[in-house]
Amino acid sequence: xxxxxxxxxxxxxxxxxxxxxxxxxxxxxxxxxxxxxxxxxxxxxxxxxxxxxxxxxxxxxxxxxxxxxxxxxxxxxxxxxxxxxxxxxxxxxxxxxxxxxxxxxxxxxxxxxxxxxxxxxxxxxxxxxxxxxxxxxxxxxxxxxxxxxxxxxxxxxxxxxxxxxxxxxxxxxxxxxxxxxxxxxxxxxxxxxxxxxxxxxxxxxxxxxxxxxxxxxxxxxxxxxxxxxxxxxxxxxxxxxxxxxxxxxxxxxxxxxxxxxxxxxxxxxxxxxxxxxxxxxxxxxxxxxxxxxxxxxxxxxxxxxxxxxxxxxxxxxxxxxxxxxxxxxxxxxxxxxxxxxxxxxxxxxxxxxxxxxxxxxxxxxxxxxxxxxxxxxxxxxxxxxxxxxxxxxxxxxxxxxxxxxxxxxxxxxxxxxxxxxxxxxxxxxxxxxxxxxxxx
Amino acid sequence: xxxxxxxxxxxxxxxxxxxxxxxxxxxxxxxxxxxxxxxxxxxxxxxxxxxxxxxxxxxxxxxxxxxxxxxxxxxxxxxxxxxxxxxxxxxxxxxxxxxxxxxxxxxxxxxxxxxxxxxxxxxxxxxxxxxxxxxxxxxxxxxxxxxxxxxxxxxxxxxxxxxxxxxxxxxxxxxxxxxxxxxxxxxxxxxxxxxxxxxxxxxxxxxxxxxxxxxxxxxxxxxxxxxxxxxxxxxxxxxxxxxxxxxxxxxxxxxxxxxxxxxxxxxxxxxxxxxxxxxxxxxxxxxxxxxxxxxxxxxxxxxxxxxxxxxxxxxxxxxxxxxxxxxxxxxxxxxxxxxxxxxxxxxxxxxxxxxxxxxxxxxxxxxxxxx
Numbered sequence: 001x002x003x004x005x006x007x008x009x010x011x012x013x014x015x016x017x018x019x020x021x022x023x024x025x026x027x028x029x030x031x032x033x034x035x036x037x038x039x040x041x042x043x044x045x046x047x048x049x050x051x052x053x054x055x056x057x058x059x060x061x062x063x064x065x066x067x068x069x070x071x072x073x074x075x076x077x078x079x080x081x082x083x084x085x086x087x088x089x090x091x092x093x094x095x096x097x098x099x100x101x102x103x104x105x106x107x108x109x110x111x112x113x114x115x116x117x118x119x120x121x122x123x124x125x126x127x128x129x130x131x132x133x134x135x136x137x138x139x140x141x142x143x144x145x146x147x148x149x150x151x152x153x154x155x156x157x158x159x160x161x162x163x164x165x166x167x168x169x170x171x172x173x174x175x176x177x178x179x180x181x182x183x184x185x186x187x188x189x190x191x192x193x194x195x196x197x198x199x200x201x202x203x204x205x206x207x208x209x210x211x212x213x214x215x216x217x218x219x220x221x222x223x224x225x226x227x228x229x230x231x232x233x234x235x236x237x238x239x240x241x242x243x244x245x246x247x248x249x250x251x252x253x254x255x256x257x258x259x260x261x262x263x264x265x266x267x268x269x270x271x272x273x274x275x276x277x278x279x280x281x282x283x284x285x286x287x288x289x290x291x292x293x294x295x296x297x298x299x300x301x302x303x304x305x306x307x308x309x310x311x312x313x314x315x316x317x318x319x320x321x322x323x324x325x326x327x328x329x330x331x332x333x334x335x336x337x338x339x340x341x342x343x344x345x346x347x348x349x350x351x352x353x354x355x356x357x358x359x360x361x362x363x364x365x366x367x368x369x370x371x372x373x374x375x376x377x378x379x380x381x382x383x384x385x386x387x388x389x390x391x392x393x394x395x396x397x398x399x400x401x402x403x404x405x406x407x408x409x410x411x412x413x414x415x416x417x418x419x420x421x422x423x424x425x426x427x428x429x430x431x432x433x434x435x436x437x438x439x440x
Numbered sequence: 441x442x443x444x445x446x447x448x449x450x451x452x453x454x455x456x457x458x459x460x461x462x463x464x465x466x467x468x469x470x471x472x473x474x475x476x477x478x479x480x481x482x483x484x485x486x487x488x489x490x491x492x493x494x495x496x497x498x499x500x501x502x503x504x505x506x507x508x509x510x511x512x513x514x515x516x517x518x519x520x521x522x523x524x525x526x527x528x529x530x531x532x533x534x535x536x537x538x539x540x541x542x543x544x545x546x547x548x549x550x551x552x553x554x555x556x557x558x559x560x561x562x563x564x565x566x567x568x569x570x571x572x573x574x575x576x577x578x579x580x581x582x583x584x585x586x587x588x589x590x591x592x593x594x595x596x597x598x599x600x601x602x603x604x605x606x607x608x609x610x611x612x613x614x615x616x617x618x619x620x621x622x623x624x625x626x627x628x629x630x631x632x633x634x635x636x637x638x639x640x641x642x643x644x645x646x647x648x649x650x651x652x653x654x655x656x657x658x659x660x661x662x663x664x665x666x667x668x669x670x671x672x673x674x675x676x677x678x679x680x681x682x683x684x685x686x687x688x689x690x691x692x693x694x695x696x697x698x699x700x701x702x703x704x705x706x707x708x709x710x711x712x713x714x715x716x717x718x719x720x721x722x723x724x725x726x727x728x729x730x731x732x733x734x735x736x737x738x739x740x741x742x743x744x745x746x747x748x749x750x751x752x753x754x755x756x757x758x759x760x761x762x763x764x765x766x767x768x769x770x771x772x773x774x775x776x777x778x779x780x781x782x783x784x785x786x787x788x789x790x791x792x793x794x795x796x797x798x799x800x801x802x803x804x805x806x807x808x809x810x811x
Binding site for chain 2: 206251255256257258293318319320321322323335336337339343344345
């Protein structure tokens, strides 16, 4: 094993290639620092590349994320490892030693030309994780249209080993015997941009535990709204009908002590309003209702965005949805107390319901493995200098960017990433007087 | 109408067991998740609002607190863990304390020490009173050497009378409050509401519908336990009355196998088993709703359980014709406790046997008026 282990030396190791990790890497690399960027998924881009449009500008997410992704992939100072996991980072004498496992794609990356012939030849259909189960993909496939790098990944667990892909591959790059590779990185500083996951859709028993086909997660709705989404339009998963009444259940996975997520996830009000606006555009006659506890439109231009949605006819109802059930036609039924009406609880039927799920950390310090930094009470990384030095973690030389320290929107995640990059260069200037040169 | 805001009310209710209710931010989850809340009785959020703004009159005039059987669903799902179910229980305790003029209930709810001391004091006074009335020596019979048989019955009548008066006052007050502002009902409406109330009390259908979602055997189900305790308690009451009536009208020596006594024995057994099951639920904290027991909750269960044990002791002693000082003391304790329970009905948790039926009746009656 030791013979095949790749050795690298870099100024900064960045863990996670979502928008925060990308931004931090670019900010460092543009200053001449060498960066090793590690992403556990097969493509960089994180959650942002999964979105349809972003609030409050309604920019197309793909259009503004892809150039960043490409800049990172082509940057001379950035070494990118995708489908790779950081197994552990040890600190010694002011520097960091990381061991990374690069999982096999079962293709030779240096020979693959991204022609997708293998994907066309493959006969096995699987649930598409990029479309959150709404669409299908092949057992060997490029993760999504604008994935970077444009290499297919073979799903070894579901592959029939029929060899159809290998037969059509023009460069004979498919290698069923590929093994994981070990990489060791010696870095002067570390940036953790480990990101978030949605609160599990089955966390709240009163919301059907994810068993209702027409109750969606917000990222599923993002995919339905995306121009290259699974259905090419907004349809109900149960029967393909165009919904005429869509409801949003706010605080479905945050501000709820009974779920162990007492904090506000910050973005759910805004993404629900954004999706409601996009839905009004794509389904002009549909009624859209947002059931909320209170609307938190906190950023620049956000309150105006909310007022615009109201003016566009999106209905806002102050009520916490207590239960969701469905009728025999899979129409979700919400049980609410319409407080402004002063009557008893009522049940409201909709065609499609989106649960505005919150953010939980994708990597919790309490689960161990990566690096021995401390967790906060909310499970995210602890920020010892929360007010004046937001990029700090509890370990000197290790900095946090984006949602690793708590829920943030894209604007804040990018600002945060810049701060982490700056803090990392300051640390390097302090500890490594002569900048380490990048070793290929 | 101007509503005076009174911030002291919520503090007062919190001292009756609603420790976390200040965390409530009125999302409305509790009222929507409640299996019993409807247009006729919309709770618990509205009740919390009334408590928070300090609208004492509207809070106490509302029958809603008594429509809640405390399944705990609202507390389990409350995003703020504000304990709306515990709040409803606290409002019931507060309402009991407010409905009686002596201030006894208020003291007993707010202080465990006072509850213990007052309970003991009452028992001692009643016991001493019973012992002090000595019958002529020749009238003293086996097992009744400490306290004569007639004394128990005569004092019992007196205590029953006082207890009934207190309960009647509570009933009248509750009816007046719950029906405040409603138009004068017709006779047929009253009859219909009465029928529905009796049907609900006899079957506890609402309570069972609420507890239906909870899996487990009957003895772990709050609704069945409650129903059985109620029937056991009612059966014992019936047996006591029958016993007394037959004794006064027909000077018979009543054996254990007299029908009235069989009813009493069966009812007592049912009550004991189910009080035991209820205690087990509280000890094991089977659900959230029984996880936060107050002294007042334990008091009623402990009282019923002790009454059951001493009652059966006496029953066995009668059947076996066993005599001795221990039997005499057990009988004395049993008689004193039974009387104390009747005397204190309107002052303790047991007061719900008055207020819940009246609240149901008022709600049904108002629903008909509205329709």
